[in-house]
Amino acid sequence: MEREVTPPEPKLPLAPLPSVLIEPIVRAALLEDLGRAGDITTDAIVPSDVRAKVTLAAREAGVVAGLDLALMAFRLVDPAITASIRRVDGSHVSPGEAIATLEGPARGLLTAERVALNFLCHMSGIATATAEVVEAVRGTKARIVDIRKTLPGLRAVQKYAIRAGGGANHRFGLDDGVLIKDNHIAVAGGIPAAIERARAAVGHMVKVEIEVDTLEQLAEVLRFDIDAVLLDNMGPEELRRAVALVDGRAITEASGGITPATAGALAATGVDLLSMGWLTQSVRAIDIGLDHIA
Structure with missing residues (x-):
């Protein structure tokens, strides 16, 4: 049949x-x-x-x-x-x-x-440029998104251009989503403190994402209530293992050095999002x- x-x-x-x-x-x-x-x-x-x-x-x-x-x-x-x-x-x-x-x-x-x-x-x-990367990941579930690397005063129109090319938008500013990066973790004194403080400070409509560089960090992060994980500078094999470790418990975002030539292999790992700053910063x-x- x-x-x-x-x-x-x-x-x-x-x-x-x-x-x-x-x-x-x-x-x-x-x-x-x-x-x-x-x-x-x-x-x-x-x-x-x-x-x-x-x-x-x-x-x-x-x-x-x-x-x-x-x-x-x-x-x-x-x-x-x-x-x-x-x-x-x-x-x-x-x-x-x-x-x-x-x-x-x-x-x-x-x-x-x-x-x-x-x-x-x-x-x-x-x-x-966005359309080129979107085409490179066609057939996978990955979506192409921007980040906050925009030219001063032009963020709204640059992010609109991302949508015109078939991409989607990450957060528009520091006030519409929590993204805990390595420096936040360092100043807070570790992953648990950073996540707990963020959750305690924001409302129920605000999502919390955290950046990790290793699978060990990811395993620690998954003990907590988070909405998304940013998997920074991971190659296809490590990214595949990270996506499997998350196992649908959070949105997965890959970032760092992604190009049209590498996007397809990264998207094939099952990651949800591929984010690229060059699409707005240096296109x-x-x-x-x-x-x-x-």
């Missing part, structure tokens, strides 16, 4: 970030760029009544993220600029493919160009340009 296969749950559409959240970020970037006198190059060269039509086009393959921030940059500079969206955030694009077409006063288009592209290229780079932007349409 042929085994019946249950189709996967349909993926929910990517929820956009609220305008009230992204507007201050985009506005601050524009103010930094405009300085004290505005775009003196464009204002000198381009008459105020000239209009233009341009396209945001991918110059390499990737996953789009940050389009709302890019379009907001244009609108804040000149509300008369209009946009026609071709590829939404989370979409895969090919070289030469149009992401959006914009039309309006040429001055506004040129003035907002760099800020808009800074957001779009950087965030699309995060989404693209390469993808090339997206603003091309004039004659």
Whole structure:
């Protein structure tokens, strides 16, 4: 008898970030760029009544993220600029493919160009890299997550880009989850004291995770009530043994030096999460340009 296969749950559409959240970020970037006198190059060269039509086009393959921030940059500079969206955030694009077409006063288009592209290229780079790692672990239960290694002021949008690439988010800040690391353990005087103090201090909605470097530490941790364990810098064999030792009693997270090349073997151990700081801290932007349409 042929085994019946249950189709996967349909993926929910990517929820956009609220305008009230992204507007201050985009506005601050524009103010930094405009300085004290505005775009003196464009204002000198381009008459105020000239209009233009341009396209945001991918110059390499990737996953789009940050389009709302890019379009907001244009609108804040000149509300008369209009946009026609071709590829939404989370979409895969090919070289030469149009992401959006914009039309309006040429001055506004040129003035907002760099800020808009800074957001779009950087965030699309995060989404693209995330999608690559997600693909590397396909067929396993492991999920790809970020950490708090984000650029100052950009955490919300960088973590949004992770979601656009098919990943998930770790904690957003120090206030929404307990993560006991090696220095906490050292200062507290050991694993038992660190866990007991954390549990006594937080409410019932707050999860507690603890970092371990060895199987011996893990065995000690599992004597206590914890929600997740961070298995730091473990190779596939040690990680497999750690996952077996946990045996479903807590969420397992692997971290430390994970790349697209190593992610598949680590995910095959049965670990629940693979976390990577480089996805937000040092990822390469993808090339997206603003091309004039004659």
